[in-house]
Amino acid sequence: DTGVSQDPRHKITKRGQNVTFRCDPISEHNRLYWYRQTLGQGPEFLTYFQNEAQLEKSRLLSDRFSAERPKGSFSTLEIQRTEQGDSAMYLCASSVTRGGKPYEQYFGPGTRLTVT
Amino acid sequence: AQKITQTQPGMFVQEKEAVTLDCTYDTSDQSYGLFWYKQPSSGEMIFLIYQGSYDEQNATEGRYSLNFQKARKSANLVISASQLGDSAMYFCAMREGRKGDTGRRALTFGSGTRLQVQP
Numbered sequence: 010d011t012g013v014s015q016d017p018r019h020k021i022t023k024r025g026q027n028v029t030f031r032c033d034p035i036s037e038h039n040r041l042y043w044y045r046q047t048l049g050q051g052p053e054f055l056t057y058f059q060n061e062a063q064l065e066k067s068r069l070l071s072d073r074f075s076a077e078r079p080k081g082s083f084s085t086l087e088i089q090r091t092e093q094g095d096s097a098m099y100l101c102a103s104s105v106t107r108g109g110k111p112y113e114q115y116f117g118p119g120t121r122l123t124v125t
Numbered sequence: 126a127q128k129i130t131q132t133q134p135g136m137f138v139q140e141k142e143a144v145t146l147d148c149t150y151d152t153s154d155q156s157y158g159l160f161w162y163k164q165p166s167s168g169e170m171i172f173l174i175y176q177g178s179y180d181e182q183n184a185t186e187g188r189y190s191l192n193f194q195k196a197r198k199s200a201n202l203v204i205s206a207s208q209l210g211d212s213a214m215y216f217c218a219m220r221e222g223r224k225g226d227t228g229r230r231a232l233t234f235g236s237g238t239r240l241q242v243q244p
Contacts, residue, residue: 040230042230042231042232044232049236049237050236050237051129051216051218051234051235051236051237052170052216052232052234053234054231054232054233057230057231059230064230065230065231067231098168100170102170104230113160113172113175114160114172114232115172116162116169116170116171116172117169118167118168118169119168119169121168
């Protein structure tokens with residue numbers, strides 16, 4: 010499978026715990042995005058990387074959230090001191106600046122987080 | 126103001142019929158891109174079609190076409206010959222910003238339309 014992969018697919022955690030999600034983009038894609046989707050809503054942008062540089066962060070990304078993309082390959086999204094309001098689907102997407110359809114983002118299957 | 130508005134929370138269509146899903150957008154940028162994604166119950170977002178703001182022709186991809194009316198700021202998705210497998214959530218999204226900009230690569234999504242295809 011050469012698509013975007015995310016791990017884990019599901020995570021249940023207790024309020025106050027830290028969680029970390031991983032995203033592996035399509036191998037030649039230099040851009041990587043994180044989105045959050047709550048029930049009944051469209052995805053909301055969290056942050057964006059071009060190679061290893063984090064170029065844009067949404068105001069939704071509070072200081073409890075941190076994302077990294079070491080070496081411009083996979084990315085991790087960590088949430089510290091989780092709150093019930095963090096319960097959502099966390100989607101990762103990747104895209105390439107050359108070739109393919111312009112600006113098309115390919116999404117992974119998502120990580121569903123439930124905070125109890 | 127909402128940047129992407131999808132006014133139809135749910136739509137029903139008979140198998141083999143065509144259906145139009147509405148999307149209006151709001152931007153002051155001259156250059157932008159409009160996208161439609163499909164999200165089945167499995168949760169994965171599947172890219173369907175893209176329209177650039179400077180594209181003169183309406184985009185088409187197989188059974189999908191995008192009815193782009195720039196003056197009205199609308200980008201409706203038309204699905205021809207609906208199939209049972211088309212039942213899913215459909216999201217309209219926009220990327221703002223000029224080509225070459227390093228920022229604003231994020232997509233802004235609407236709230237979606239749930240399409241149900243009936244046999």
